[in-house]
Amino acid sequence: MNAQKNGTPGAGRVLRRTTIAASAALAMLAGMASSPAQSQTIKIGVPVPLSGSSANAGTDILNGAKLAAAKVNAAGGVLGKQIELVPEDDACDAQTAVQAAQKLVDAGVVAVAGGYCSSAALPELTTFHRAGIPYVLDASTNPKLTEMGYDNVFRTIGRDDEQGPFAASFMKNSLHVKRAAVINDNTTYAKGLADNTVEALKKDGVDVVYDDAITPGQMDYSPTLTHVASLKPDVIYYTGYFSEAGLLVKEARQLGLKMTLMGGDGTNDPTLMKTAGPAANDMIITTAPLAQFLSGAHSFVDDYTKAYGQGPGPYSVYEYDAVGVTAKAIADAKSSTPAAITAALHKISKYPGATGTIGFNPKGDRSLAVYITIIVHGDSFAPYQKQDAAGHWMAMK
Template sequence: MNPQNNGALHTTLALTLFSLAALAPGLAQAQTVKIGVPVPLSGSSAAAGTDILNGAKLAAAKINAAGGVLGKQIELVPEDDACDAQTAVQAAQKLVDAGVVAVAGGYCSSAALPELTAFHRAGIPYVLDASTNPKLTEMGYDNVFRTIGRDDEQGPFAASFIKNSLHAKRAAVIDDNTTYAKGLAQNTVESLKKMGVDVVYADSITPGQMDYSPTLTKVSSLKPDVIYYTGYFSEAGLLVKEARQVGLKMTFMGGDGTNDPTLMKTAGPAADGMIITTAPLAQFLPGAHDYLDQYNKSYGQGPGPYSVYEYDAVGVTAKAIADGKSAKPADISAALHKITDYQGATGTIGFNPKGDRSRAVYITVVVHNDQFEPYQRQDASGKWVAMK
């Protein structure tokens, strides 16, 4: 063999092998459909983030067992956003770089907002399961969707309960100065004032402190009939515990950021009787029985409040991929906008033009014997009735 030809052959083979190696990651990537899951996996909200990720895993497992989407398996790509805006930006960029075609997740609105900006810039749809700040779907982005309600829906709901069920005349509203908590607090305060309830206190605490007795002492001096805390469960448990320790007897309420079992672990018996406004928990949803069974079998405990909404977020995303016959981000967003009656574990899901869930529901639950129990809901006429 001619040495020159032999050298040329080796060169050709080397280039071919190099090209195949370079293509290998792309070929491997093409075998799956990547869906990002940005949630807090560290910090005080890690339990909630882990629960949400578990819900995503159950959804992906069910979809993959049925053949996946477009003949490919769903691959979840989780990233820790720590409920922190700066960390969230980094987490979102990691998901973009990983080649996700859609994102289903979110917990803290303060993290979801910068994540959404990054995903919008990359053209990737973001289906939120727990982030409720109205701004997320008010920026005119066509790639944002929500399987949960909004703070400006929950606020009037909470105010109506305080006014028309508790018959309170004086209310105190406390937030933790985060995007979610301030938004819910502001919407609740506005609604209370419109309904003629005297808001005697509306201010923020600093999350992460070990003693909130100065705030509670001030609130107590104003003699409210009810205290409504709109922050997260880690501080809510300490607040209600200290409130009872200093002798406060009024009704203590929390928004949907407090509806985590960790609340009872922190507060102990002091949590008994606390009332929470929330989207329906999985155990109160008629369509979530199979989900509850599977979650218990898989993780040895019941789900937290948002995992079932994440389960549906992954499910409706897969539905959009199948409907649009495409795993291109723009096609997924377009298909999501067309969905009106996806039958999820949380009920029928459809999106309005902004991307919000068109039929969001809220209920109240009460803490009793270390459990969340159904309490009251509004009937079709707006009357408060006991839940069965």
Template structure:
């Protein structure tokens, strides 16, 4: 989940403190609508899709837009909502906070009644602030930093899990499936990566696992061998890297070159096929913790087929969560029998069992998905292959 410049490129889940956002949202507030005022006045119902469409994350952003288009096409083919067609309004936020403010304001000015999207949390937070001021619901498909739904605002929802769920999941996998005694955790010093690392380290320690190394690298470097030499000398059973795939691919490659033989793992920012290009054969056997990919979901086979047929390639990791974000938003508009954003927000809060492609979707009082899931995948022959999941009874089971 990379950004166009060093700050934004690695900030898919980077979150700024709310007070620091005041200068960023000032112009959005100045031109914003009062809560609940925005209405769809034309022949269509406009749903905004803010994502990176420029910079090094443009492919991820386009993948999300593609998922939104498939959802809108299906809804419109079935007659639309409230007698109107869904009109998507994509907007480039470049995974950059300042650009995101401008993108959010453009969407407000365009008359969107709801927003479904988000990739980098560094962009999603200022967007959320602007949409909150305008009373517009924001359904996130990929921005996973906990703070987004810890603001106490009622207009934010999420079709994917949170990083403070992924950390304990990863720790449990290392402890109870890999039977690791010693673990090294490396982050890239961004808020997302450090947050995932800290949650993982805390969970590992609580389970009696020796965390022999927990420190940061500087993203964008061409050589991490000094860090990896130090880590390798500590003989960890597992190295878990919580940053992004650009550095993740290089690190696993260099770790293998230095003779590290044990398990190398990555967080969900490593679930991009570009990892294989960077790491080469060294990626083989790398394990990733992630939300379930579309190709692993029995309920998503049709989606994968439609996506592949339409776009000539398989879906990326988050387009299916965007597909459901658009779908659940349309469901809320239909339930509300209104395009008034306040009514849509209220309807979203009442949804408990939307039958999404990624499974049943309902939201807890904070707006988080109430039944979020994480799994592990393993790299085999330059593909992400389903590996292990945690059953309802707490047992690790092989995925098919």
């Protein structure tokens, strides 16, 4: 009190101002330390189903991401930093997906590579678009994902409106079917693929005798199969996921159905054979090429098998490329800011991926998407047929 009287009445105010300024500086430094640009690593989000009926596929995708990150990091990382993967479980559920996407945004990811179910990827994309974060999809094939006008979405896989006509052409021109039944599970992916296939079948002059959905998670689909059988289709094409496909195939054969059984690329998981057993033999699946059938993916298959004690599932290699092309965009941009990464991704045209050369069209779709058919032989998939440059069907070697 005497000191204030002796000419230092502002000392307390100066001290408070100094304290406030110091606190503000510390806060700013803390913010810089936690920002993507100042982080000690470059964070890439991986939203996939790690729980629920599609967890096997999600784990496989995450494993592919880990191999890609390990390869980049072993070569010195990007911009002098290591890639850090941040996985989140979206459970193939729209509501869970929104929460998973927001967690990734809050974690400070600068890009995202992943996705499995389109029904989860759609709400995730909305969240990432709002945050300005690029999303490179490895398995989500619904056309709407790249038709929303967002500039931050990319795909290393094809679209349902490419697979649908491919499947229809195979049924019409290779199997020579006259009557087809198409079953979906009413999810975004399955309904989209079914609609595109049915439309193409009708254009090709094939009589679609059945086009309806089952309810996922049921224990008995024999009433639906019995009804479908009464319509005498030459082929049944199921566009849902492998968990239901295995049971459908098993029950179809138990009921004595003799027609060709087919599935879309949601059925191309080895779990199909574990569920269906011998009944899955000779089932034909339309799909993007599996890693074991890709000439540029031999080392990936070897690395995956060595790391995880089993061969890769269908989408791990497309996730491997999704992470790889994202790292390339970061290097090209010389920046780890999301906007710069997005701009660099749009400029990529000839990335040498394990799945082939990758480039993106203005919508973000893969410029050259390829589909093949595979067939179940015992407990594994074998290559079956593909189209040549003229559109003719030929056996794969």
